[in-house]
Amino acid sequence: xxxxxxxxxxxxxxxxxxxxxxxxxxxxxxxxxxxxxxxxxxxxxxxxxxxxxxxxxxxxxxxxxxxxxxxxxxxxxxxxxxxxxxxxxxxxxxxxxxxxxxxxxxxxxxxxxxxxxxxxxxxxxxxxxxxxxxxxxxxxxxxxxxxxxxxxxxxxxxxxxxxxxxxxxxxxxxxxxxxxxxxxxxxxxxxxxxxxxxxxxxxxxxxxxxxxxxxxxxxxxxxxxxxxxxxxxxxxxxxxxxxxxxxxxxxxxxxxxxxxxxxxxxxxxxxxxxxxxxxxxxxxxxxxxxxxxxxxxxxxxxxxxxxxxxxxxxxxxxxxxxxxxxxxxxxxxxxxxxxx
Amino acid sequence: xxxxxxxxxxxxxxxxxxxxxxxxxxxxxxxxxxxxxxxxxxxxxxxxxxxxxxxxxxxxxxxxxxxxxxxxxxxxxxxxxxxxxxxxxxxxxxxxxxxxxxxxxxxxxxxxxxxxxxxxxxxxxxxxxxxxxxxxxxxxxxxxxxxxxxxxxxxxxxxxxxxxxxxxxxxxxxxxxxxxxxxxxxxxxxxxxxxxxxxxxxxxxxxxxxxxxxxxxxxxxxxxxxxxxxxxxxxxxxxxxxxxxx
Amino acid sequence: xxxxxxxxxxxxxxxxxxxxxxxxxxxxxxxxxxxxxxxxxxxxxxxxxxxxxxxxxxxxxxxxxxxxxxxxxxxxxxxxxxxxxxxxxxxxxxxxxxxxxxxxxxxxxxxxxxxxxxxxxxxxxxxxxxxxxxxxxxxxxxxxxxxxxxxxxxxxxxxxxxxxxxxxxxxxxxxxxxxxxxxxxxxxxxxxxxxxxxxxxxxxxxxxxxxxxxxxxxxxxxxxxxxxxxxxxxxxxxxxxxxxxxxxxxxxxxxxxxxxxxxxxxxxxxxxxxxxxxxxxxxxxxxxxxxxx
Numbered sequence: 001x002x003x004x005x006x007x008x009x010x011x012x013x014x015x016x017x018x019x020x021x022x023x024x025x026x027x028x029x030x031x032x033x034x035x036x037x038x039x040x041x042x043x044x045x046x047x048x049x050x051x052x053x054x055x056x057x058x059x060x061x062x063x064x065x066x067x068x069x070x071x072x073x074x075x076x077x078x079x080x081x082x083x084x085x086x087x088x089x090x091x092x093x094x095x096x097x098x099x100x101x102x103x104x105x106x107x108x109x110x111x112x113x114x115x116x117x118x119x120x121x122x123x124x125x126x127x128x129x130x131x132x133x134x135x136x137x138x139x140x141x142x143x144x145x146x147x148x149x150x151x152x153x154x155x156x157x158x159x160x161x162x163x164x165x166x167x168x169x170x171x172x173x174x175x176x177x178x179x180x181x182x183x184x185x186x187x188x189x190x191x192x193x194x195x196x197x198x199x200x201x202x203x204x205x206x207x208x209x210x211x212x213x214x215x216x217x218x219x220x221x222x223x224x225x226x227x228x229x230x231x232x233x234x235x236x237x238x239x240x241x242x243x244x245x246x247x248x249x250x251x252x253x254x255x256x257x258x259x260x261x262x263x264x265x266x267x268x269x270x271x272x273x274x275x276x277x278x279x280x281x282x283x284x285x286x287x288x289x290x291x292x293x294x295x296x297x298x299x300x301x302x303x304x305x306x307x308x309x310x311x312x313x314x315x316x317x318x319x320x321x322x323x324x325x326x327x328x329x330x331x332x333x334x335x336x337x338x339x340x
Numbered sequence: 341x342x343x344x345x346x347x348x349x350x351x352x353x354x355x356x357x358x359x360x361x362x363x364x365x366x367x368x369x370x371x372x373x374x375x376x377x378x379x380x381x382x383x384x385x386x387x388x389x390x391x392x393x394x395x396x397x398x399x400x401x402x403x404x405x406x407x408x409x410x411x412x413x414x415x416x417x418x419x420x421x422x423x424x425x426x427x428x429x430x431x432x433x434x435x436x437x438x439x440x441x442x443x444x445x446x447x448x449x450x451x452x453x454x455x456x457x458x459x460x461x462x463x464x465x466x467x468x469x470x471x472x473x474x475x476x477x478x479x480x481x482x483x484x485x486x487x488x489x490x491x492x493x494x495x496x497x498x499x500x501x502x503x504x505x506x507x508x509x510x511x512x513x514x515x516x517x518x519x520x521x522x523x524x525x526x527x528x529x530x531x532x533x534x535x536x537x538x539x540x541x542x543x544x545x546x547x548x549x550x551x552x553x554x555x556x557x558x559x560x561x562x563x564x565x566x567x568x569x570x571x572x573x574x575x576x577x578x579x580x581x582x583x584x585x586x
Numbered sequence: 587x588x589x590x591x592x593x594x595x596x597x598x599x600x601x602x603x604x605x606x607x608x609x610x611x612x613x614x615x616x617x618x619x620x621x622x623x624x625x626x627x628x629x630x631x632x633x634x635x636x637x638x639x640x641x642x643x644x645x646x647x648x649x650x651x652x653x654x655x656x657x658x659x660x661x662x663x664x665x666x667x668x669x670x671x672x673x674x675x676x677x678x679x680x681x682x683x684x685x686x687x688x689x690x691x692x693x694x695x696x697x698x699x700x701x702x703x704x705x706x707x708x709x710x711x712x713x714x715x716x717x718x719x720x721x722x723x724x725x726x727x728x729x730x731x732x733x734x735x736x737x738x739x740x741x742x743x744x745x746x747x748x749x750x751x752x753x754x755x756x757x758x759x760x761x762x763x764x765x766x767x768x769x770x771x772x773x774x775x776x777x778x779x780x781x782x783x784x785x786x787x788x789x790x791x792x793x794x795x796x797x798x799x800x801x802x803x804x805x806x807x808x809x810x811x812x813x814x815x816x817x818x819x820x821x822x823x824x825x826x827x828x829x830x831x832x833x834x835x836x837x838x839x840x841x842x843x844x845x846x847x848x849x850x851x852x853x854x855x856x857x858x859x860x861x862x863x864x865x866x867x868x869x870x871x872x873x874x875x876x877x878x879x
Contacts, residue, residue, distance in 0.1 A: 063685065065692075114868040119627040119688055124867045130815060131860045138854050140568065189442040189451065194433070196439045199428040206422070208414030208490050248811070252696065259689065264430060264645030269524035296708060297807070304696030311686050311693070312679035319822055 006134055007183055007266065011176045037164035039281065043273050044171035045232050047292050049250060050269035051178045052226030057255060059191065060218040061198030062152020063118070066125030067254040068228050069107065069132050072245035074100040074227025078234040079148040080141060091157035093231050101220045108219035112212055126251070133246035144186035147241030152233060171232055175270065177223055182266045193219055195264070198300035226254060256303055260310050262319030271318050276303055341366040341386070341525050342494055344361050347396030354384040358549040359396070364494070369526045371514070371534075371540035371557070375570050379549040380529045381423060384498055387527075388420040389413045400494065414443060419492035423499045423529075425483040427471035434459065434467035436482055440489030458489045461522075477508045481515075488519065495519065497528040501535050509535060524529055533561070561583065591848065597834065598727040599844045605733040607840020609742035612795040613813050614820035614832040615744060616788030622766040622827025623784040626684060629691040632673075632814025633698035634789055638664055638796030639805040640702055641700040646713055646800070650708050653800045654735070660793040668789025673844075688847065695810075712804040732801035744833050751829070760784055764827070775807040812856075819863040825872060 017040070021033050030036040049071055056062045077096040081087035087095070111124050136142040143149075154160050160169050185191040193214045196204040201211050230250075234240055244250075253276070258264075261272025280299030287298045314321045342364040351355040357379045364370045372380050385391045387398055392407035399405065405413060410420075419440075428436050437455035445451040459467055461526075462485045464478065474482060480500050487495060497516070501509050513535055520526055530536050536543060537557045545553040545560055547569035553560050560566055613635060620628045641660055645651045651659075675694065680686035720731035751757040762770040763780045771777045803809075820839050824831025839859060846858035 012800065063688070110864075110868055111662060116867060120867060121821070122688060123627065124864055127815070127818075127860045127863045127867075131857060132863070136855065136858050141381055152835070187448050189446055189448070192435060192442055192451075194441050195430050196428050199430060200426050202390065202410075203422060203426060203428070203486075205390075205410040206414060206420050206441065207440040208411050209439070210411045252692075268813050295704045297703030300700035301697050304693045304698075304700065307693035307696070308675070308679050311690050317684070 003187060004180060007179050008323045010267065011172075011179065014176070015169070018168070031209070034164055035097065037168050041164065041168055041171050041236055043277050044168070044175050044259075044272075045229050045236065046187065046253050046257060046277065047175050047270045047273040048171070048178060049254040050224045050273055051062070051175070051182065051262075052222045052224070053116070053227065053254040054222075054258040054264065054269050055185070055194075055225065056215075056218045056222035058258050058268065059185070059194045059198065060215060060222075062215060062219065063122050064125040064219075064222075064251070065122040065250050065255065066107075066127070066129035067223075068248065068251040069125065069127040069224040070100045070104055070223035071230035071233070071254070072132055072240075072242075072247075073103045073138065073223075073251045075229030075234045075240045075245040076136065076142055076148070076230075076313035077227070078231035079150050079240055082150055083148055084141065088157065089235060090157070093228065096231035096315055097228050098226045100230070101224035103227075104223020105216060105220040107223075108216045112215050112219075114226040119222075126144070126248075129246055129248070130250055135243045137242035142242065145241065146313070147239060147244075152238060160238070161269055167236060171236075174228060174232065179266055186266065190214070191218065252303070254305055256315070260306055260317055262317030265317070265319050268317055268319055274307055275318060276306065341401060343399040343402075343528065344387065345397050347383070347386055347393045347398065349379075349386055349391065350394045355549050357386065357393075357546075360546070360551050361396075362544045362547075362554070363550065364527045365542075366525050367520070367523070367528060368537050368541050369520050369528065370527045371536045371543040372527060372546060373531070373536060373543055374546035374561075378546040378569075380546050381498060382549075383546065384420065384496055384529060387477065387497055388418065404489075414490050414492075417457050417491070417493035418496065419487040419490045419494070420496035421483045421487050421498055421500055423502065425476075426480040427474060427482055429472045429481055431471055431520060432468050433464060433471050433474065433482060436471045437464075437467075437489045439487045440486040445492045455485075455489055458485045461485075461518065463489065463511070477512075480504060480512070484515070484519075488524070494525045494527065497526060497530075499529050499531060501530060501532045510582075513538060537561075593688060596598055596845075598729075598847070599848045600640055601724075601727055601729060602733070603841035603844030604837055605729065605737045606844065607837035608737040609836075610796055610799070610813070610816050610820055610840050611789040611797055611833045611836025612740040612743055612791055614690060614746060614817040614824070614836050616791040616815075617817050618821045618824065618827055618829060618832040619747070619791075620784055620788045621821060622829075623688075624781055626687045627691070627784075627818075628788065629688060629814075630694035630698060630795045631691075631788070631792070632810030632812075633695035633702075633819060634664075634668070634810070635792045635796060635813055636791075636805065636807060636810035637698055638793045639669075639800060639803075639809060640706060642796050643711060643713065643805055653715070653797045657739075657794055657797045661790045662694060664793035665790040667786075667787040669786035671741070671789070672785035676785075677778060678780065699807055699810070706807060708806060708808075710806040711806045713800055715801055718801055724780065732798075733792055736802070738799035739794065739798055742831075743791060744829065747791065748829055750787070750819060753758070756780075756783060815863070816859055819859050821867075822863060822866050 053067050074096040077099045078092045081092040107128050154162050192207045197211050254291050257272035258269045262268030279302050283298050285294045285301045344362045347360050386393045389408050389410040397406040433454050438451045441451040443452040462481045464481050543557050543560045545566050553563045553566050618632050642653050642656050645656050676690050680690045722729045722734050759775045820835040824835030842858050
């Protein structure tokens with residue numbers, strides 16, 4: 001249980017966040033409670049997508065540039081099943097995960113059987129995501145270019161809530177579950193084999209690791225988790241189109257957050273998502289204050305700069321930076337890269 | 341235990357391994373020596389399934405394993421080490437060994453226990469530190485430990501002593517002997533002749549992809565063909581003359 | 587599902603595809619050159635093309651410079667930008683680690699694209715020139731004049747690039763580094779300088795491509811993305827690092843896109859490209875035209 005204690009502390013702290021909301025709003029950091037919750041929910045959805053990426057990309061070393069393919073599949077399954085087939089939202093969600101996982105397995109089978117690695121794997125995943133985006137934009141079942149609108153029907157049964165606090169807890173539940181799953185994975189045979197595949201495939205094979213199988217399992221799980229993030233996005237915003245669901249933005253966010261936070265660590269995706277989205281919002285606010293109006297793209301410029309700076313100066317991400325001072329490591333709050 | 345029958349490997353026009361046959365008896369330590377570029381490591385990659393021979397076959401306990409994938413061979417009980425040792429950088433020493441141990445122990449507790457036992461056997465201590473912090477000698481022991489943790493019946497060692505100083509070599513020789521005494525058959529590529537002389541019962545000599553001699557270490561070392569392969573054409577004659585004169 | 591068209595329309599589509607394909611080839615040349623020498627995929631390639639296209643727009647609107655004349659100042663300028671980018675950003679930030687290079691160039695593309703978005707906003711702009719809609723009448727087909735010029739200059743630039751690599755000392759050094767980095771550095775070639783020169787050449791070809799595109803095309807901050815995926819496809823198809831491969835691949839992709847657009851409609855037209863891309867990567871990663879891996 002010791003290995004999980006630190007994670008449980010983090011989860012408890014997050015669950016207690018609503019208590020701090022009046023303070024944050026009082027301090028003028030947020031315009032109101034809803035601004036805070038909307039930002040937190042967005043951070044949690046991105047975290048979940050990034051947690052998915054981190055399994056194949058962080059632990060397994062298979063850098064996907066196309067996790068939008070899975071996010072979008074989850075988002076569309078969640079939306080289309082409800083609007084066209086009258087499926088309940090709670091039933092749609094596991095199906096979204098399942099289909100996302102299947103898409104991951106299919107792309108993984110093709111790419112890994114063809115022995116694509118590194119840049120080639122990145123490119124082929126990117127291309128798959130683009131194909132999905134174009135198809136979703138042109139086929140009637142997804143609503144085509146007009147997108148799909150999920151009718152507003154507040155109710156627990158519809159997974160739509162009057163209070164954004166409730167949705168915050170829903171999203172947190174998924175993130176927390178994946179945090180714990182991630183820790184369990186690190187301490188499992190699969191996790192050890194996955195890191196071995198990342199570090200040296202030949203050495204892993206010599207030790208009896210079926211590298212193809214390990215990579216396939218990883219991309220399937222990775223895709224399923226990112227698909228859940230997509231499904232949650234649909235439930236939160238009740239509207240998606242091809243450029244949201246299968247757009248390059250989510251592929252970028254899903255890979256940026258773990259890299260910035262700490263690639264191949266349990267908490268890296270969350271830390272990275274907070275840093276990215278937090279800094280992005282701060283930059284937007286600052287620019288707004290200076291120019292008196294919003295300037296598009298500012299937050300993304302910050303993302304790009306942050307990515308380059310992290311790679312240049314902190315290849316192990318923000319967590320690795322903290323680890324240098326041994327602050328968090330001493331309290332055992334953040335696991336080390338790939339280990340534990 | 342291992343039978344290599346007329347194995348040949350061509351890369352384009354280059355014949356890296358040509359019609360090599362050899363046998364490794366159960367319970368033995370068998371050596372594979374030869375000058376650089378003789379095709380020793382290529383032969384290893386053929387036996388261990390990383391490459392498929394152009395012709396010939398490899399038998400393990402009488403079963404044809406030619407071209408079978410390395411991970412399946414590991415399950416059957418064949419493990420190998422690599423000449424260039426690369427620990428899994430993100431993992432601790434114990435976790436590195438556990439990657440091998442997981443092959444036969446699915447649970448973490450059993451795999452880690454097995455890893456500790458194997459570490460003790462090869463003389464690795466301080467198992468919680470990152471594997472990347474190990475010295476060269478430590479990495480060699482880790483390479484050995486990872487392979488051993490898969491509980492092999494046949495262990496293929498590719499120059500485990502290369503890069504070690506004489507005192508480190510002296511320390512590791514008893515470890516290899518202990519592995520054999522624990523029931524593991526060993527086929528080793530080695531350049532350090534002192535180790536070959538003291539460890540191997542039987543030695544095969546490869547030069548230019550061909551098997552040029554086989555026998556006990558003493559027989560092989562005295563073989564003029566072997567001396568010439570190492571030192572160049574006519575060397576054996578010169579050495580003999582030198583010995584007669586001196 | 588397939589409509590049948592009279593041969594003249596199909597022929598015109600093929601010719602138009604070839605014209606577009608030449609510009610694709612030009613964009614792909616820089617990508618394949620950088621890949622061939624540095625063995626990295628430059629993800630910022632598309633964003634740099636966008637930057638170049640905006641540069642054409644700015645010098646035209648600001649200084650009244652004709653896009654074709656803009657080739658003269660912009661080519662050396664972009665050579666310098668590319669050189670500096672590799673020398674002072676990509677190389678130091680990535681410590682020449684492959685995965686890191688991929689991510690640093692991705693970061694650069696995000697920064698460039700969104701800086702352009704912040705400055706120029708997301709509006710789509712185009713140039714209005716006297717000759718924008720001029721046509722060349724071949725008797726059996728009408729072709730857009732700017733695109734015919736684009737075709738001709740693109741082929742010239744490819745030939746010039748080939749000549750630089752084959753005939754100049756720097757070109758020989760580039761080829762030496764591409765083949766054997768360590769050996770090249772041992773005989774006294776400054777590998778980092780050559781890397782940066784290669785990157786500069788890649789950026790310079792983009793500047794030319796931008797000047798050729800602007801008279802008949804539009805620009806917005808995301809326009810490079812459309813080209814870069816096509817360019818990746820061309821490079822993969824032609825064999826990573828092969829200049830003739832990029833040329834043939836570019837022309838081929840141009841025709842495929844044009845025909846897909848004709849038969850499948852504009853929105854699905856691009857799918858043909860991506861499917862080719864995926865299929866080639868999966869089944870023939872060394873390229874269709876037999877370049878070595």
